[in-house]
Amino acid sequence: MPDAQPWWTSTVIYQVYPRSFADSNGDGVGDLQGIIGKLDHLVDLGVGSIWVSPFFKSPQRDVGYDVADFRDVAPEYGTIDDAQELIDQAHAKGLKVLFDLVLNHTSDEHPWFVESRSSRTNPKADWYVWADGLTGRDGKPKPPNNWRSELQLPRRWQWGEERQQWYLASFLSFQPDLNWRHPELRAEMFDMVRMWLGRGVDGFRLDIFGSIMHDEALRDNDRRPMIESGMPRVQASNHTVNTDENFILAADLRAVCDEFEGDDRVLLGEVFGGPDVLRRYVHDKGRDGLHLVFLFEFLASTYSAAKYRRLIAQFETDFPAPLVPTYVVENHDRARSLSRLGGDLRKARVVATLLCTLRGVPVLYQGQEIGMENQYIPLRHANDPIPGVVARWLPEWLNKRMPERLNRDEVRTPMQWTPEPGAGFTADGVTPWLPINANHRTRNVETETADADSLLNWYRALLALRAERTSLHSGELTLLESIDETIVFVRRSGDDAVVVAANLGSATLQVPLALGGDGPVLLTSDRGAVVRPGMATLPPHAAVVIDASTSA
Numbered sequence: 001m002p003d004a005q006p007w008w009t010s011t012v013i014y015q016v017y018p019r020s021f022a023d024s025n026g027d028g029v030g031d032l033q034g035i036i037g038k039l040d041h042l043v044d045l046g047v048g049s050i051w052v053s054p055f056f057k058s059p060q061r062d063v064g065y066d067v068a069d070f071r072d073v074a075p076e077y078g079t080i081d082d083a084q085e086l087i088d089q090a091h092a093k094g095l096k097v098l099f100d101l102v103l104n105h106t107s108d109e110h111p112w113f114v115e116s117r118s119s120r121t122n123p124k125a126d127w128y129v130w131a132d133g134l135t136g137r138d139g140k141p142k143p144p145n146n147w148r149s150e151l152q153l154p155r156r157w158q159w160g161e162e163r164q165q166w167y168l169a170s171f172l173s174f175q176p177d178l179n180w181r182h183p184e185l186r187a188e189m190f191d192m193v194r195m196w197l198g199r200g201v202d203g204f205r206l207d208i209f210g211s212i213m214h215d216e217a218l219r220d221n222d223r224r225p226m227i228e229s230g231m232p233r234v235q236a237s238n239h240t241v242n243t244d245e246n247f248i249l250a251a252d253l254r255a256v257c258d259e260f261e262g263d264d265r266v267l268l269g270e271v272f273g274g275p276d277v278l279r280r281y282v283h284d285k286g287r288d289g290l291h292l293v294f295l296f297e298f299l300a301s302t303y304s305a306a307k308y309r310r311l312i313a314q315f316e317t318d319f320p321a322p323l324v325p326t327y328v329v330e331n332h333d334r335a336r337s338l339s340r341l342g343g344d345l346r347k348a349r350v351v352a353t354l355l356c357t358l359r360g361v362p363v364l365y366q367g368q369e370i371g372m373e374n375q376y377i378p379l380r381h382a383n384d385p386i387p388g389v390v391a392r393w394l395p396e397w398l399n400k401r402m403p404e405r406l407n408r409d410e411v412r413t414p415m416q417w418t419p420e421p422g423a424g425f426t427a428d429g430v431t432p433w434l435p436i437n438a439n440h441r442t443r444n445v446e447t448e449t450a451d452a453d454s455l456l457n458w459y460r461a462l463l464a465l466r467a468e469r470t471s472l473h474s475g476e477l478t479l480l481e482s483i484d485e486t487i488v489f490v491r492r493s494g495d496d497a498v499v500v501a502a503n504l505g506s507a508t509l510q511v512p513l514a515l516g517g518d519g520p521v522l523l524t525s526d527r528g529a530v531v532r533p534g535m536a537t538l539p540p541h542a543a544v545v546i547d548a549s550t551s552a
């Protein structure tokens with residue numbers, strides 16, 4: 001049966017972090033030719049799309065999330081021709097390509113900002129968000145309102161000496177926010193989006209899209225400490241994040257994508273908020289917006305069958321078909337999932353099973369498939385700017401115990417391809433931009449390819465099955481009642497059905513399979529699992545996928 005749904009509803013996305021993926025020219029920094037050279041790994045793995053973190057011209061103070069030219073490539077990563085080759089080669093191998101768009105801000109070294117900050121009257125004066133401030137009791141300039149940055153730093157405003165005005169910087173001080181109310185800026189940004197779409201890009205991941213439009217009247221945020229998406233906030237973000245104008249911009253951007261043949265380009269938003277807010281990004285006031293939004297609850301959750309079951313049920317309710325939820329446990333900002341799982345590869349196999357068999361788009365981060373772990377790097381050695389601004393005072397012993405990594409370098413170490421020095425990321429003798437994890441001698445693509453029981457081969461098997469079975473990539477999901485430590489669900493599309501059963505407990509358990517489950521076992525994460533009609537006996541931290549088509 002041909003799939004009537006657009007490709008992105010059933011794809012698997014793999015995030016490539018260019019600086020750490022593969023270094024083709026021996027300078028210790030990954031590059032676009034490096035990615036091109038490794039596309040076969042992604043084909044073998046069985047993903048459908050790559051999302052490439054920013055490789056545009058940039059001073060790299062936030063590793064490319066501080067763009068200095070949206071239309072050009074940073075020289076250490078290659079050229080515009082390399083970017084085109086990446087798109088074309090990926091397509092030739094059947095992969096879709098998503099680029100990463102940082103629409104909220106630029107680098108303060110972007111020529112637009114250099115011009116904008118130079119006077120109140122230059123042609124780009126209003127391409128960024130400038131405001132007069134207040135005067136403090138000490139006579140010094142004070143920002144116009146109480147807005148805190150997304151990192152909850154006291155000020156979302158930075159002082160521009162030449163203009164004697166404040167500029168908005170929602171993330172870090174060197175990332176000034178663009179003014180999307182300015183017609184010329186808007187037109188230029190949309191044209192830039194068209195340029196990449198015209199070159200064949202299949203879509204974009206949208207960086208901190210939730211902050212893109214702010215309250216025009218600059219009203220104070222409510223003073224309400226709270227936990228939002230698992231993160232502590234000193235104040236509400238009612239006038240800085242998820243404003244009504246964000247949803248309009250999402251729809252406008254969608255319209256730009258839909259100008260292109262096939263209407264099948266995809267927008268994936270990095271946005272945070274409750275289900276009502278997230279759904280408004282997808283569809284609001286009769287207009288379609290982003291196709292997909294990240295759901296980060298799985299990533300933030302501890303490993304627990306009860307918690308995961310609750311989240312699966314919630315995602316099903318919040319994003320019923322034809323909406324599509326996303327499942328993600330790792331990215332370049334957050335701790336490696338295997339490290340959060342205490343290094344237990346059995347648990348990693350269970351999590352992989354869930355990601356690849358639930359209804360939704362899985363988003364994997366490079367190295368997740370081989371079980372890469374955090375590489376501890378002290379705050380004082382951080383290349384990442386965040387420790388420098390939020391954790392200067394933090395003692396190292398406390399940093400080591402933090403569940404999330406304040407120094408994001410720890411989750412961005414080079415991809416581990418081989419056991420050799422340089423890990424196949426770079427040549428032997430070259431100093432990579434971040435240290436290579438010592439566990440690369442055993443944890444790498446080459447070694448794991450040769451080991452039938454490796455995590456890598458488990459991911460490959462899961463993704464091959466997912467591609468093969470319509471029920472898995474496009475079917476509906478029914479979550480079954482189950483005992484505390486287990487998760488059981490059915491995926492079904494017409495006559496094609498599979499049952500997935502997982503034991504997340506530390507004892508062997510009998511798992512009733514209620515519906516179907518009498519067919520052959522398609523995959524098992526642990527050879528000790530035994531499946532009999534209607535019942536699976538699962539060792540601790542084990543998962544099975546069973547064919548249920550015959551009993552449909």
Ligand code: GLC
Pocket residue numbers: 062065066102171207208270332333
């Ligand atoms: C997003 C990116 C992060 C970056 C920030 C500012 O959260 O994932 O890496 O530092 O936006 O662009």
